[in-house]
Each structure stands twice: as structure tokens, then as C-alpha cells.
Amino acid sequence: xxxxxxxxxxxxxxxxxxxxxxxxxxxxxxxxxxxxxxxxxxxxxxxxxxxxxxxxxxxxxxxxxxxxxxxxxxxxxxxxxxxxxxxxxxxx
Amino acid sequence: xxxxxxxxxxxxxxxxxxxxxxxxxxxxxxxxxxxxxxxxxxxxxxxxxxxxxxxxxxxxxxxxxxxxxxxxxxxxxxxxxxxxxxxxxxxxxxxxxxxxxxxxxxxxxxxxxxxxxxxxxxxxxxxxxxxxxxxxxxxxxxxxxxxxxxxxxxxxxxxxxxxxxxxxxxxxxxxxxxxxxxxxxxxxxxxxxxxxxxxxxxxxxxxxxxxxxxxxxxxxxxxxxxxxxxxxxxxxxxxxxxxxxxxxxxxxxxxxxxxxxxxxxxxxxxxxxxxxxxxxxxxxxxxxxxxxxxxxxxx
Numbered sequence: 059x060x061x062x063x064x065x066x067x068x069x070x071x072x073x074x075x076x077x078x079x080x081x082x083x084x085x086x087x088x089x090x091x092x093x094x095x096x097x098x099x100x101x102x103x104x105x106x107x108x109x110x111x112x113x114x115x116x117x118x119x120x121x122x123x124x125x126x127x128x129x130x131x132x133x134x135x136x137x138x139x140x141x142x143x144x145x146x147x148x149x150x
Numbered sequence: 151x152x153x154x155x156x157x158x159x160x161x162x163x164x165x166x167x168x169x170x171x172x173x174x175x176x177x178x179x180x181x182x183x184x185x186x187x188x189x190x191x192x193x194x195x196x197x198x199x200x201x202x203x204x205x206x207x208x209x210x211x212x213x214x215x216x217x218x219x220x221x222x223x224x225x226x227x228x229x230x231x232x233x234x235x236x237x238x239x240x241x242x243x244x245x246x247x248x249x250x251x252x253x254x255x256x257x258x259x260x261x262x263x264x265x266x267x268x269x270x271x272x273x274x275x276x277x278x279x280x281x282x283x284x285x286x287x288x289x290x291x292x293x294x295x296x297x298x299x300x301x302x303x304x305x306x307x308x309x310x311x312x313x314x315x316x317x318x319x320x321x322x323x324x325x326x327x328x329x330x331x332x333x334x335x336x337x338x339x340x341x342x343x344x345x346x347x348x349x350x351x352x353x354x355x356x357x358x359x360x361x362x363x364x365x366x367x368x369x370x371x372x373x374x375x376x377x378x379x380x381x382x383x384x385x386x387x388x389x390x391x392x393x394x395x396x397x398x399x400x401x402x403x404x405x406x407x408x409x410x411x412x413x414x415x416x417x418x419x420x421x422x423x424x425x426x427x428x429x430x431x432x433x434x435x436x437x438x439x440x441x442x443x444x445x446x447x448x449x
Binding site for chain 1: 151152153154155156158160162163164165166167168169170171172173175176179202203205206207208209211333336362368369370371372373374
């Protein structure tokens with residue numbers, strides 16, 4: 059693009075926001091204890107950041123740490139208390 | 151075998167710019183699960199115009215039109231007219247606006263769209279103030295709430311009046327379907343949005359979506375506080391269709407104090423103020439139940 063004439067006539071998006079690593083915002087990291095997890099998928103249901111993944115029904119949920127902002131809704135809503143929020147700096 | 155209780159497809163991308171624990175983002179995710187990919191969303195200046203991300207990226211996997219604050223109703227009518235002219239009838243038009251863009255600034259355009267009986271779904275995500283610009287009081291801010299423009303102080307200048315009864319206003323305006331939904335009850339939410347898709351005419355959905363920075367709650371309590379709003383009767387879940395009201399979740403079991411005291415924006419409330427809120431909630435809830443009588447409440 060050299061001049062304004064080369065710009066598209068209207069704005070349109072070229073990609074999704076998936077390349078934005080919002081996981082860097084996190085202070086507390088959710089860790090799922092598969093011994094306590096009953097696979098009710100309540101955490102998946104309430105995640106505002108689409109960061110709890112259930113690839114196939116029946117599987118244990120997994121956390122996408124590249125995008126999880128660490129809000130803690132999953133740990134708060136989990137009916138069996140299987141999710142613990144751990145401070146990031148205590149891990150590494 | 152363990153099952154998912156909601157549709158699996160995600161139409162909100164990861165990496166969006168919503169705050170941690172944002173109720174409005176969770177709401178969009180749940181609503182789009184019900185709406186499906188054949189949807190065109192238009193939204194005014196609101197939190198969601200930021201949550202969508204910065205160009206050239208976009209957080210929603212459906213077409214979005216951004217427009218000025220007061221235009222949601224008008225733009226929705228325009229998109230529907232364009233689709234009609236092209237003979238496309240399987241695409242759903244959704245007006246997606248915050249509470250300020252609905253009950254204050256966008257009210258005239260919305261009323262016009264209802265008047266034209268435009269076939270679209272209007273979803274108001276109600277976070278009870280102008281949160282995007284820094285928590286200013288809106289017509290949907292509840293009684294006695296703190297905001298930056300109702301800061302209290304010596305003269306006790308908290309919000310002095312109750313929320314605008316937007317659902318009642320639009321029902322008298324002539325909507326075909328109206329429903330209140332909450333992020334704390336996702337199955338109920340998906341059922342109602344799916345139902346709205348099948349009805350012709352203007353559909354209005356009032357959705358409570360908690361806002362951790364604006365309500366002064368920890369981000370992890372976002373869903374819990376929204377659930378308390380329904381359990382205390384402050385935000386009852388009901389539907390309106392063809393002149394009849396149906397109460398979907400008759401779960402009013404807790405005192406309003408529990409909801410109010412869970413949030414920093416109500417921490418200044420005196421016992422007299424809490425009693426006043428309780429009195430009004432009891433009155434409104436009884437009035438709603440009277441309207442639902444005979445319609446067969448369930449839940």
C-alpha cells in the first residue's frame with residue numbers, strides 16, 4: 059500500500075483475535091485436579107475467555123494457558139472444588 | 151457419559167479484549183451459541199466495541215457493523231431491509247447494545263424499530279452503568295448505587311431513582327417477544343434466544359451481565375453475583391409473548407442484603423436503605439407474579 063487509494067474501500071478484519079496472547083494478563087493460574095473432576099463441564103460453560111477446552115465429550119476439560127486471563131470463575135463455580143487458583147510466581 | 155449441556159461451537163474467539171471475568175463477553179459467547187453462524191450483529195459504542203479487538207483482528211466470527219451510539223434500532227432496520235431486498239430470509243439480525251445505548255441514548259431508534267415491527271432480535275446487555283467510559287450513571291443503574299457521577303459524599307448523592315422499566319416500555323410499544331436472561335443460567339438463556347429466532351417481529355432480550363470493575367466485585371464472583379440477583383428477586387427471569395407473562399425461574403429465596411453487600415458499589419447502604427430496596431423488590435416481584443398468574447410458572 060503506497061497511497062490512500064490502495065486502502066480497501068471499507069474496513070474488514072483479516073484474522074481473529076486468537077493470535078493475541080491474553081494469558082500474559084494472568085496473576086493466578088487455574089489448575090484442574092482430575093482426581094476430583096467429575097467432568098460436569100461447569101467450568102467450560104462459564105469461561106468468558108473460551109479458555110477451557112473440551113475437545114470431545116467425556117474428556118477431562120483442559121485449560122488454554124495462552125489465553126486464560128485467570129479470572130477464577132471456573133474455580134469459584136466448580137461444584138467439587140477441583141480447580142485451584144495458584145499464583146503464577148509460585149510456579150516458576 | 152458426561153455431556154455438554156450447551157451447543158459446542160464457539161463464535162467468540164479467544165484473545166478478545168474483555169476484562170477478566172467480564173459478564174458481557176460470557177453473555178456474547180452464550181448468545182452466539184444459540185444464534186449460530188448465520189447472524190449479523192450491529193453494535194453501538196459500548197464495551198463490546200472494545201472487546202472485539204483492534205483491527206485487523208476481530209473477536210467475533212460473524213459479521214459485525216459498528217455504528218454511532220444512538221443508531222442500533224435504525225441500523226438493524228436497515229440491515230433487515232437490505233436482506234429483504236436481496237431475498238435473504240435465513241439470516242438473523244441482532245442489535246447488540248449496552249444499557250446506556252438502549253435505555254438512554256438509543257431509546258428513540260429502538261422505539262422506531264419496534265414501531266416498524268422490524269424482524270430482529272435486540273439484546274441489551276445490562277451492566278447497569280456506562281462501564282466502557284468509566285462507570286457513569288445510566289438509566290439502568292439501580293437505586294442507591296455508587297457510580298462516578300453518583301459518588302455519594304456529604305450530600306449522599308447516590309442514584310436516587312430506580313431502574314427504567316425498559317421491558318414494560320417496550321411491551322407497550324409492541325414487541326412480539328420479550329425475555330430476561332442471566333449469564334448464571336446458561337441453559338435458560340440458550341432456550342430463550344433459540345425461541346426468539348423462531349418468532350417474527352421485534353424480539354427484545356434484557357440480559358444481566360455483571361461487571362467486576364464497575365460493580366466492585368472480584369472477577370471470580372462475576373457469575374455468583376449474577377445468580378444472587380435472580381435468587382433475591384432483583385432480576386427475575388421471565389418471558390413475555392402474545393400478552394402473556396411466564397416466570398421461568400421462581401427461585402426468590404434470599405434477602406436482597408446478600409446481593410447488595412456482595413458488591414462494593416452498595417457498601418455505603420444503611421439498614422434503612424436496604425429495607426427500602428427490599429420493600430420495592432417484594433412489591434415488583436409480587437406484581438410480576440400476579441401478571442404470570444394462570445400462565446403456569448415452572449422452574
